[in-house]
Amino acid sequence: MRVLIVDDEDDIRRIASLSLSRVGGMEVTDVASGAAAIASAMANPPDAVLLDVMMPVLDGPGTLAALRADPKTSGVPIVFLTAKAMQPEVERLKALGAQGVLTKPFDPMKLPDLLRGILAGP
Amino acid sequence: VTDSFADTLLEFRREFLSGAFERLAEMEALVGRMAGPSFEESLRKLGHHLHGLAGAGGTYGFPEVSAIASAGEEACAAALASRSKPGERELAEWSRRIRSIRAALRGPDAADADTEEARDEDTLATDVLIVDDDPEIVAFLSTVCEREGFQVRTASDLARARREVEARVPAGIFLDIGLPDGSGLPLVEVVRDLPGGDSAAILVVSGAGDFANRVEAIHCGADGYFLKPLDVGALFRRLHHVIARRSLAPPRILSVEEDAGDAAFVREVLEAAGYDVRACGDASHFAADAASFRPDLVLLETAFAGETTGYELARYLRQEEGNATLPIVFLSARGGPDDRIAAIRAGGDDLLAKPVSPALLLATVAARIERSRFVNRILRRDPPSTLLTPAAFGSRLAATTERLRRSRQDRAALLVFDVDGLAAINEVHGHAAGDRVLAALGSLLTRRMRHSDGLGRLRGGEVAFVVEEMDGQEARQLVARLGGAFAAISHSGEEGDPFRASISAGVAGFGPRVHDAGQWMAAAQTDLEETKRLRKSDASAGRNSGKRPRRSPGAAPAFDVSRLPGPSVLSTRRPPRGPSG
Numbered sequence: 001m002r003v004l005i006v007d008d009e010d011d012i013r014r015i016a017s018l019s020l021s022r023v024g025g026m027e028v029t030d031v032a033s034g035a036a037a038i039a040s041a042m043a044n045p046p047d048a049v050l051l052d053v054m055m056p057v058l059d060g061p062g063t064l065a066a067l068r069a070d071p072k073t074s075g076v077p078i079v080f081l082t083a084k085a086m087q088p089e090v091e092r093l094k095a096l097g098a099q100g101v102l103t104k105p106f107d108p109m110k111l112p113d114l115l116r117g118i119l120a121g122p
Numbered sequence: 123v124t125d126s127f128a129d130t131l132l133e134f135r136r137e138f139l140s141g142a143f144e145r146l147a148e149m150e151a152l153v154g155r156m157a158g159p160s161f162e163e164s165l166r167k168l169g170h171h172l173h174g175l176a177g178a179g180g181t182y183g184f185p186e187v188s189a190i191a192s193a194g195e196e197a198c199a200a201a202l203a204s205r206s207k208p209g210e211r212e213l214a215e216w217s218r219r220i221r222s223i224r225a226a227l228r229g230p231d232a233a234d235a236d237t238e239e240a241r242d243e244d245t246l247a248t249d250v251l252i253v254d255d256d257p258e259i260v261a262f263l264s265t266v267c268e269r270e271g272f273q274v275r276t277a278s279d280l281a282r283a284r285r286e287v288e289a290r291v292p293a294g295i296f297l298d299i300g301l302p303d304g305s306g307l308p309l310v311e312v313v314r315d316l317p318g319g320d321s322a323a324i325l326v327v328s329g330a331g332d333f334a335n336r337v338e339a340i341h342c343g344a345d346g347y348f349l350k351p352l353d354v355g356a357l358f359r360r361l362h363h364v365i366a367r368r369s370l371a372p373p374r375i376l377s378v379e380e381d382a383g384d385a386a387f388v389r390e391v392l393e394a395a396g397y398d399v400r401a402c403g404d405a406s407h408f409a410a411d412a413a414s415f416r417p418d419l420v421l422l423e424t425a426f427a428g429e430t431t432g433y434e435l436a437r438y439l440r441q442e443e444g445n446a447t448l449p450i451v452f453l454s455a456r457g458g459p460d461d462r463i464a465a466i467r468a469g470g471d472d473l474l475a476k477p478v479s480p481a482l483l484l485a486t487v488a489a490r491i492e493r494s495r496f497v498n499r500i501l502r503r504d505p506p507s508t509l510l511t512p513a514a515f516g517s518r519l520a521a522t523t524e525r526l527r528r529s530r531q532d533r534a535a536l537l538v539f540d541v542d543g544l545a546a547i548n549e550v551h552g553h554a555a556g557d558r559v560l561a562a563l564g565s566l567l568t569r570r571m572r573h574s575d576g577l578g579r580l581r582g583g584e585v586a587f588v589v590e591e592m593d594g595q596e597a598r599q600l601v602a603r604l605g606g607a608f609a610a611i612s613h614s615g616e617e618g619d620p621f622r623a624s625i626s627a628g629v630a631g632f633g634p635r636v637h638d639a640g641q642w643m644a645a646a647q648t649d650l651e652e653t654k655r656l657r658k659s660d661a662s663a664g665r666n667s668g669k670r671p672r673r674s675p676g677a678a679p680a681f682d683v684s685r686l687p688g689p690s691v692l693s694t695r696r697p698p699r700g701p702s703g
Contacts, residue, residue, distance in 0.1 A: 011138045011178035018134065022127045054173060083177045083192060105180025105188045107393075108131065 005030040006037040007052035024112025034058030053082040138182045153216045169198035185396035186226040249273035253283040254298040279303045294323040323364035376417035378402045391480040405430045424454040433468035440469035449490035515578020520639040534632035535597035538646045540584040542624045551615030594631025601627040
């Protein structure tokens with residue numbers, strides 16, 4: 001499985017990347033901005049996108065809208081990564097068309113399973 | 123997962139930490155600028171940093187950092203929404219938040235002092251003590267330490283170093299072996315015996331490429347050994363690695379709960395606080411889970427659907443000696459006096475009535491774990507004698523001999539220790555006192571030789587063990603130090619009268635001439651007899667003429683300190699005074 005990780009925070013991007021690749025055995029690409037995410041996903045559509053919500057310039061919801069708008073990436077499951085784990089926020093993000101929401105902070109040993117769980121559906 | 127994964131994780135964590143400290147410095151500058159006209163810009167940037175810390179903190183094992191930063195992020199958003207310039211009180215509040223985050227990043231030791239007082243600067247968990255008498259080395263290491271975000275203390279001799287560690291155990295110690303007032307190695311022992319001393323990273327730095335020092339350093343509990351000229355990169359990698367490894371693993375909690383809702387609640391509350399939780403939903407899997415997960419605390423539901431009760435599970439756990447100090451907390455729908463009595467009878471430490479508030483659950487769990495860690499520390503410091511029986515030692519020695527012979531190893535020595543005049547001690551101070559002296563010897567050797575297993579008692583009451591990677595001569599140095607340490611112990615007789623005892627040792631190096639365990643043991647025993655004989659004549663010569671006889675090469679070392687007036691720090695550099703002194 002190929003996963004695109006999008007987060008502007010180096011600390012998060014690198015540990016999420018390490019976790020998914022080394023613990024989860026996934027193939028990982030990571031980028032630091034919404035714009036870079038769109039470019040990467042268009043060039044080489046991944047099997048899933050792990051998308052930070054709060055990013056400067058183009059935020060998570062904006063990136064999701066752009067990916068959904070293009071036929072090449074409209075079917076790619078998107079999972080948000082957010083520090084705001086309150087239920088209304090989670091509902092709002094799901095309503096935007098995300099497959100699910102993962103919260104920060106996360107346990108790097110468990111992140112791959114959580115992601116797989118969401119992608120497998122309810 | 124592999125070691126290299128753990129190493130990478132630690133490396134990332136280290137970088138997260140250094141980045142986080144840089145952030146805190148920038149955040150402090152931003153708070154300083156908030157009094158100016160562009161306060162909104164400062165607040166926005168501050169919010170960005172807090173957002174980063176909130177997301178990453180818990181991920182890297184700092185849940186408290188996430189909690190404080192997350193609250194700060196909200197406060198930031200609120201301040202921006204109000205569009206009003208922060209006043210004195212708000213600025214002080216921001217400074218306090220930054221201090222709290224710094225304290226949380228630095229670990230639990232700093233949290234004790236995390237009151238309104240800004241005392242955090244001198245109670246850090248990330249401080250390093252540099253013990254070295256070479257001012258150039260001290261200056262150099264200090265510079266690197268500070269660049270790496272450590273607070274630095276220094277000591278130029280052993281006495282000062284002792285005072286420093288006794289005042290507060292640092293997170294890391296760079297310890298030079300050749301100090302003006304003796305070898306630095308005894309400091310390792312001092313630190314390890316202090317509360318919290320087990321977690322200090324002690325890296326021995328030595329000018330001499332003396333292999334015995336290296337082996338001894340590791341034997342007595344140091345975490346690394348580095349030769350001058352120093353490879354600073356390697357030194358600091360090791361320091362970070364040891365510090366992180368010791369603080370990375372969160373306490374493990376096994377939660378045994380059939381009700382899925384209750385189980386999820388417990389898990390959520392405890393995991394959010396940074397605990398490692400394993401849920402066991404089926405009492406029949408309990409034994410397997412407890413064995414494989416090795417919990418630091420067990421949370422037990424009292425009533426299950428089947429026949430088994432939580433009390434029975436607790437009794438099952440308590441059967442194992444190793445679980446004697448494992449905290450067991452019951453969670454029960456009923457919390458009446460009868461339930462409490464049942465809980466205590468079953469060996470439980472506490473009973474919480476459901477529904478339990480997150481705060482009470484967290485406080486109970488934290489207090490119980492802290493308490494059991496403290497108790498374990500005391501037990502470890504003075505371990506019950508764990509010597510092998512003569513028979514077990516005999517077979518262990520035979521196996522070791524065979525292994526050494528096959529691998530053509532010759533750096534090993536067999537050491538045999540005997541308490542001098544045990545019969546006289548029994549007669550004068552009573553047999554109970556004699557037993558206590560033997561126990562003290564067992565305890566000293568178990569502590570000092572913490573990295574060597576296989577200490578055993580012989581049929582004559584002597585204690586024996588094998589040291590590897592040391593030849594006979596190096597082993598004699600070790601023997602001298604152990605003899606000094608034993609002589610410094612004060613024992614008490616039947617009427618509480620204090621007395622001291624001494625030990626003699628026999629040493630036999632391993633070599634091609636040693637063909638089997640029996641032969642090796644005989645050589646060590648012969649050496650022990652020779653030592654005793656020499657010491658007898660030594661003592662009488664000392665009494666008669668005040669002079670010691672010369673020793674033949676390879677004979678026992680001079681450590682007749684049985685009559686030293688009090689505890690003394692001995693080293694191989696400064697031979698102890700003889701009885702004539």
